[in-house]
Amino acid sequence: MLRLPKPRSLLRTNCLFQRYVATGKIPTKNASFSEVLQLQEKKLTGVTFPLQDLEKYLDPSVNTKSFYIFNPSCNDIYRAEAIFRPSDKHVIDYFTSAVRMDHAPQLLPPEVCFIGRSNVGKSSLLKALFSLAPEVEVRVSKTPGHTRKMNFFKVGKYFTLVDMPGYGYRSPKDFVEMVEAYLQERENLKRTFLLVDGLVGIQPADKIAVEMLEEFGIPYVLVLTKIDKASKGILIKNVINIQDFMKKQTNGCFPQPFLVSSLHYHGVHLLRSFIAHVTGNLRLTTS
Ligand SMILES: Nc1nc2c(ncn2[C@@H]2O[C@H](COP(=O)(O)OP(=O)(O)OP(=O)(O)O)[C@@H](O)[C@H]2O)c(=O)[nH]1
Numbered sequence: 071m072l073r074l075p076k077p078r079s080l081l082r083t084n085c086l087f088q089r090y091v092a093t094g095k096i097p098t099k100n101a102s103f104s105e106v107l108q109l110q111e112k113k114l115t116g117v118t119f120p121l122q123d124l125e126k127y128l129d130p131s132v133n134t135k136s137f138y139i140f141n142p143s144c145n146d147i148y149r150a151e152a153i154f155r156p157s158d159k160h161v162i163d164y165f166t167s168a169v170r171m172d173h174a175p176q177l178l179p180p181e182v183c184f185i186g187r188s189n190v191g192k193s194s195l196l197k198a199l200f201s202l203a204p205e206v207e208v209r210v211s212k213t214p215g216h217t218r219k220m221n222f223f224k225v226g227k228y229f230t231l232v233d234m235p236g237y238g239y240r241s242p243k244d245f246v247e248m249v250e251a252y253l254q255e256r257e258n259l260k261r262t263f264l265l266v267d268g269l270v271g272i273q274p275a276d277k278i279a280v281e282m283l284e285e286f287g288i289p290y291v292l293v294l295t296k297i298d299k300a301s302k303g304i305l306i307k308n309v310i311n312i313q314d315f316m317k318k319q320t321n322g323c324f325p326q327p328f329l330v331s332s333l334h335y336h337g338v339h340l341l342r343s344f345i346a347h348v349t350g351n352l353r354l355t356t357s
């Protein structure tokens with residue numbers, strides 16, 4: 071069923087990763103879409119549409135229709151990026167943190183939040199999304215359980231992104247009261263991004279999170295993280311498993327998973343445009 075590529079050298083990835091760990095700074099290569107557009111077509115697809123890029127390794131009998139549900143044009147992606155670029159009139163910044171819902175800020179703009187197991191890469195993804203506004207401080211750590219509060223980041227008047235503490239290992243003891251209450255009560259919450267490790271695939275704790283989202287009846291999206299760490303074979307296996315799981319056991323899940331590497335910006339441009347779209351700030355020219 072699968073046509074697997076030869077294992078590729080991880081040398082370059084490792085060098086970049088070492089630098090990332092040593093300096094704590096996320097690399098900036100390919101952070102902006104205009105840089106990505108300079109890439110050769112093959113690489114451009116890999117960075118911009120990592121899920122669609124997997125199609126060439128799949129048997130033609132595999133149904134990949136769901137890979138193209140959200141399929142913005144380059145122009146759409148470019149327009150969405152402008153929202154993630156700060157200016158004097160358009161301020162992007164950390165706003166506040168909260169450990170309880172009654173401490174959460176009263177914000178009117180649409181909101182999206184990022185949940186997932188501790189260490190799955192939630193804060194790193196926010197950092198990558200905000201890479202065009204490097205003064206925005208998002209703390210990431212290799213120690214699981216680093217984010218202890220709900221952290222609110224305002225993107226001008228357009229929307230708010232919320233970085234959540236992780237569930238599972240070393241999660242805050244008040245996690246349930248904090249996050250479940252937020253998910254159930256937040257009226258301006260437009261979409262929840264549930265992050266799953268692209269290397270290990272969906273875990274029992276993730277399935278519990280899915281059950282909770284299904285029970286709350288709120289729309290959510292699955293995002294596979296750290297795809298730079300997974301071989302194409304592992305990634306394809308995890309994508310197929312997840313698609314199968316989504317089809318059989320979910321109703322509120324967007325049928326197209328998103329694949330990201332916060333280290334190399336794979337899928338980050340597409341996610342920026344999806345966020346702009348679901349918060350009502352990007353009308354697609356293609357649909
Ligand atoms: N190679 C690689 N490493 C990543 C990526 N995203 C995150 N990491 C690493 O994974 C570790 C955890 O990242 P965080 O973003 O802090 O994870 P988190 O989900 O916010 O974790 P908690 O706040 O503890 O729940 C850090 O060492 C990151 O450098 C990625 O796309 N690629």
Ligand SMILES: [Mg+2]
Binds near residue numbers: 194210216217234235
């Ligand atoms: Mg975090």
